[in-house]
Amino acid sequence: CTMSKNLRIGRSYQKKLAGDHRIIRFRCALNNTIGDVLKQRPGWVESKEGEDWDFYWCDIGWLRENFDHIYMEEHVRICHFRNHFELTRKNLMVKNLKRLKKQLERESKSESAKCDFFPMTYELPSEYHIFVEEFKKNPGTVWIMKPIAKSQGKGIFLFRRLKDIIDWKKEGYRANNEERKEETKDVETYIVQRYLGNPYLIGGKKFDLRIYVLVTSYVPLKAWLYRDGFARFSNARFTLDSIDDSYVHLTNVAVQKTAPDYDPEKGCKWSLQQLRHYLTAKHGYETVANVYQQMNEIFIKSLQSVQKIIINDKHCFELYGYDILLDSNLKLWLLEVNASPSLTASNQEDYDLKVGLLEDTLNIIDMEGSLTGNEKRVGNFDLMWNDGPVYAEDGSTDALGGPSYATNTYLGCHNDRKRQLNQLFRSLQNKKTAAG
Amino acid sequence: MASNNVSEVAALITEIICNLNGSTLQAQLKRAAQKEVEKPTVTSATLKSDIISSLKTSGWEKILRNEIYKQINCIPKCFDSSIPFECQKEPLMYMRKAQANWEKRILKSMNSMCTELSIPLARKRPADEQRDLLHKWNEMGTDEPDLSHFRPVYAPKDFLEVISSVRNPNYRSLYGHESEEYPEVCSEHWGLIQVPLEVPKLTELQAKFSEFCSSLPQGGIDDSVDAPTESFQNERNRIARRVLDEKRGVLAQHFCRRGCPSGNRAEMWQLALGVTVDHLAILKYDQLKGYVLQHDLLVDSLIYKDVKLTSVNDDYYFVFEDYLYQVLLVFSRDTTVLDHFVHSSASPPKSYIRGKLGLEEFSVIYPPNGVIPFHGFSMYATPLCYLYSEPIRLYYMFREMYTRYFHRLHSISSHPQGIISLCLLFESTLQSTHPRLFRHLQEIGCQPLKIAFKWLVRAFSGYLATEQLLLLWDRIIGYGSLLILPLLAVAIFLFRQSNLLLITSASGVEGSLADITTLHVVPLLQLILFPT
Missing domain, CATH: 3.30.470.20 (ATP-grasp fold, B domain)
Known part of the structure; x- marks a missing residue:
């Protein structure tokens, strides 16, 4: 029953001929180096939107939405595991x-x-109390806050005093409350980590x-x-x-x-x-x-x-x-x-x-x-x-x-x-x- | 001859004692000796021997030995006080003249840049500017001053033009006076350098650089990072450790001849060159740093510009930008650098207080260290950033390398280590080892020296891969000689000969020798010194 809902991927894959490579149909979600590499690979052809494929360099968004609804033939490959996160x-x-x-x-x-x-790491807000305990044990330590879902440096900040993070908490809640009215979002999860204050420096x-x-x-x-x-x-x-x-x-x-x-x-x-x-x-x-x-x-x-x-x-x-x-x-x-x-x-x-x-x-x-x-x-x-x-x-x-x-x-x-x-x-x- | 030697040694000893008198080391030794005297075990009968043996066991004797060894290396060979000072600096008059003219030209070029841009040679920084500079002392590279109007005072290319036009006026070729009809015949040499200086022959070089003999394992071949020969590497590491523990400069220098293991190089060079960074040195550095903060000099902009043009543009060295400013700006204020002019043909440039042009009593040496940087100058310091991550240590190592060796690479002199002799050695060695190649390059209008000159002037810094460069500089320190530079340059030509012989244009030759980062220096030097 579930099988019928699933889209079958990689059908009508060419039989391998002796000494010859079969054609490999690929899709690629990214338009950079990987696209160039796939296009230039001998024997590989890009399959168009809606067409069947054997290899997909997908993004994680696609994976989340589609992985559970497809059935892949033996030879098919994709570039993420289901729960890579x-x-x-x-x-x-x-x-x-x-x-x-x-x-x-x-x-x-x-x-x-x-x-x-x-480094010592806690999840906020869920581990807030354990963190505060640890914080008090290590006075003077610099901590770093990182939003878990964001990447490339967005939303990251350093602090040394608990007051800073309390202010942040208030602000964070307020901002989230405002948003919540519109789209009922959860409090954003952060991790707080002991900041590595003695990095190896080259040329300073x-x-x-x-x-x-x-x-x-x-x-x-x-x-x-x-x-x-x-x-x-x-x-x-x-x-x-x-x-x-x-x-x-x-x-x-x-x-x-x-x-x-x-x-x-x-x-x-x-x-x-x-x-x-x-x-x-x-x-x-x-x-x-x-x-x-x-x-x-x-x-x-x-x-x-x-x-x-x-x-x-x-x-x-x-x-x-x-x-x-x-x-x-x-x-x-x-x-x-x-x-x-x-x-x-x-x-x-x-x-x-x-x-x-x-x-x-x-x-x-x-x-x-x-x-x-x-x-x-x-x-x-x-x-x-x-x-x-x-x-x-x-x-x-x-x-x-x-x-x-x-x-x-x-x-x-x-x-x-x-x-x-x-x-x-x-x-x-x-x-x-x-x-x- | 023997008596001559004796008197030379005597003069040397006098000179060294004279130098040590009043030095910090003397005071330290005295204090150590006094401490010894205060001990109850000392009797007046054995006073002298007790003190001597205790200075030995406490390590002061080694420090004294290292200092004397350093002085021997740095004091010029000729001490005859009857010879006028300028002749001791440079015995040949036409060389003196050429150098003086060159200095005039550089100074003029710098002065005219000042006038053009209407900026002073020096100005006192206002207090807030001083504070700002102090604040960003460790990150001066983040500053992006507009330097588009500044240009390097000169480039190696200009310098080559000057030294290839130097002639000995007393020199007459066999074909009579310099005739315009047969300019080529008139010149003794086929190369660019036309002055008759004696350069060592291959057999002499073989004797001097005997450790390059291929039967001896070498750092740079037998320990390459990718295929280390365990036994050789272990042995070298072990010896290196012993030399460092022994703390003897002479051993360290000798050790460098066969290449330093990379992990020990920084310490080894420091010991070999007798560079110690004690609290006085740190104070001195801070004082110089204060001078940088107080005054803004025109040469600072030249240094900035040079670092931006060279190191910052390099895929590898860009990391060290901030360190270079912390070294080179301080260097320009360091008047102890002036000492090296005693044994150099060059003289520090002079400038005059505003409105007092030409009046000796109002002259000042400018920049304070007497060295005007040229395009590529900062590359003398850059490779050292690889070894020393503390700016102060880096500074003193750079200063030592410069005042011992590198200053010879940009002044006109007849010194056997001077750039002219090095160029001549390059040309004559290439000519004698591969006349056909030399001839071929000339016929297609490409003087080999035109290519090799930039390598020589920078001691190959920025042209070789860093590890290779350090292996080369190991030998400069180990043999206390720059002669290795032209030999490597010849070896590079020989190594690429089959390719070069096929090329029919000067630009083609340049192209084929543009990238030498893949070369390995030690096998190349063996190739030229001990061809099999």
């Missing part, structure tokens, strides 16, 4: 991480300590890291880490002096774009490779290796925290953008995880990075059926978790590519993506011809 909404992420930490505490102290990568500037992780399955968990990413420098210089009396808005990329001296050509970014070189020059190889090892913990622990909650679906994959902050003690903090990382490029280098990222994502999703499924590296993606940690084997070509990590991760390491892809596909081709 468990990891990408700030309050839920923290809730899930806190739960994992508690679980691990029962097993071993050292494992649960590995979850200490998110604050930065955060954007790193890409691709999850192709939650049961079993299979996650890939992209070698390239970037550090985004804040245009404003870091100081805590100016928060004393009033709310101060933070700068992040979305805010910066309107700053008068923002130069989109420059983009204010460093590649992870540049950052790795810089940190190595300052702190030496071992320290930097340790920093990058911490990063692995963040990815794995955060994914594990939602592994049982995310509704696993073989049609779904997710490309996450992790925002991470490095503090002056070289400790890493997870700021947030984005399900729809910005794919708009700020300059040529950024465009090249994103094209590579998306092409490699599609290579791994492998609608064409070219891979064996046992690959540990595809382009710039390294398989970091496959129902357990993935180790870099000694003597493999991969191990020569980076410092000798136990795990198969090479963030910010030498990247020879095109060469690797050539090798990979050539060897796959050879296997096929040998078999045929």
Whole structure:
């Protein structure tokens, strides 16, 4: 009965002919880099509005409205999991991480300590009283308020005194009451977080890291880490002096774009490779290796925290953008995880990075059926978790590519993506011809 | 010969003692010695040996040794007081003249910019402006003054024109007087540099840079970030640690010759150059900072402009903009920089109090440090931002690098480390190692030096990838020599020779050598010094 209501997706998919690729029909909700990549992919054609499709780079709005009303054929793929927000909404992420930490505490102290990568966080208004208690225990601490549903720096402010937040509460309620008359809206949910007041500064500037992780399955968990990413420098210089009396808005990329001296050509970014070189020059190889090892913990622990909650679906994959902050003690903090990382490029280098990222994502999703499924590296993606940690084997070509990590991760390491892809596909081709 | 050496050493010792007299170090040593005397265990019989041994164990001896080592490196070789001061600065008269003319030209250009824009060379800032500047001291880059009317006083290109027109008036070629009929025949050299200076031959260079021999593992090959050779890297890290613990400048400098492990480089360079940042140095920096706050100088705008044109435009270095102002503005006020003019052919430019033009007693050195920045000047400091994240440490390292090495790259002199000698070494080495390539480039109207000059003047800063640049500067510090620069420039030409030989236009050559960020300096230097 329910089946008849559902729209079937991916019917009349062409049979695969020996040696030939079948046509893959795609849709794309975004008009930026991903659109370019899909259009240029050999054998892929865009399906028009109302037509059937095999692959959809959808937005989360579409997903929410349609996911429960469609039936997808075996081969069909879309770019989000049904309840992706468990990891990408700030309050839920923290809730899930806190739960994992508690679980691990029962097993071993050292494992649960590995979850200490998110600052003290509470949801408002629901956890207001616990927060106030904690607030009183930590006098002088700077806190940051973030609306959970908004992104790109909207509605964020810092405070040091409880009075500020009481004023906000009143204002917030009042504003909401006025709105309520018209559209009966709930009080907006915020999270309040201990502000990380000692960021690592380069040239006196604050930065955060954007790193890409691709999850192709939650049961079993299979996650890939992209070698390239970037550090985004804040245009404003870091100081805590100016928060004393009033709310101060933070700068992040979305805010910066309107700053008068923002130069989109420059983009204010460093590649992870540049950052790795810089940190190595300052702190030496071992320290930097340790920093990058911490990063692995963040990815794995955060994914594990939602592994049982995310509704696993073989049609779904997710490309996450992790925002991470490095503090002056070289400790890493997870700021947030984005399900729809910005794919708009700020300059040529950024465009090249994103094209590579998306092409490699599609290579791994492998609608064409070219891979064996046992690959540990595809382009710039390294398989970091496959129902357990993935180790870099000694003597493999991969191990020569980076410092000798136990795990198969090479963030910010030498990247020879095109060469690797050539090798990979050539060897796959050879296997096929040998078999045929 | 031997007696000459003895007298030289004697002169050197006198000079060093003279320099140490009245220095802070002397006072510190004295205080340490006095403390020792007060101890009850000291007897008058063993007083001297007790004090000496205690100064040794307390580390003062090492500090003294480092200071003396630093002085040996910095004092010019010739101390004969019978020689006039200006000849000690530069023995060749035509070089002195050329440098003086060049200085006049720079000063004139700066003065005319002042007149054109009707701004003074210096003006006192009103109190509120001082406050503002102090407030944004750490973020001067957020300021966007209108600098469109300012232009760099000169660019390396202008400087190349000047040094390639320097001639020795006493020099007559075999073909008689400089004839207009055979200008080419008349010139001894095929390159742009026409002055007869002696440059070292390859065998001498091989002896000098013997550690480049390919049988020795090198930082920059055997420890590259992407494929580190564990054993070599570990060994270097271990030795580096020992050298740093030992706190001996001479060891640190020697260690740099084979490249520093990146994690130790900052400390190692500081030790090798004898740069200490004590509370006096911090006070001194703050004082200079005060001078910046008090007065606005025209050179400040030139520095701003240069940083905006170079570092800020760089995809990588833009991050360091604020630091550069905190270093370069302070540098322009630092009169201790003037000391380096004693062993440089250059002299600090002079300006006169308004209305007293030409009257010696109303002359002032302008800018106070005597250095007028040119286009690209800030690139001497930029790579150091990579190593030092405290502006004060960064400042003193930059000042040391400049007064030891980089000042030679933009003044006219016959010094073996001077830019003219370096250019000549470049041209003669390229000519002798690959005459066909040299000839080919000339025939298509592309003097190789026209391309290499910008690399040399900036010590490759901004042209190489940062890690590679630091490996190169390791060697500058390690050997205390800039000769490595022209050698690398030649090696780059040789490395790209097959491509260059096919190119038939000057612009093509420029294009093919425009991007050298992918090159690895250590193998290239081995290629030129110890070709297999």
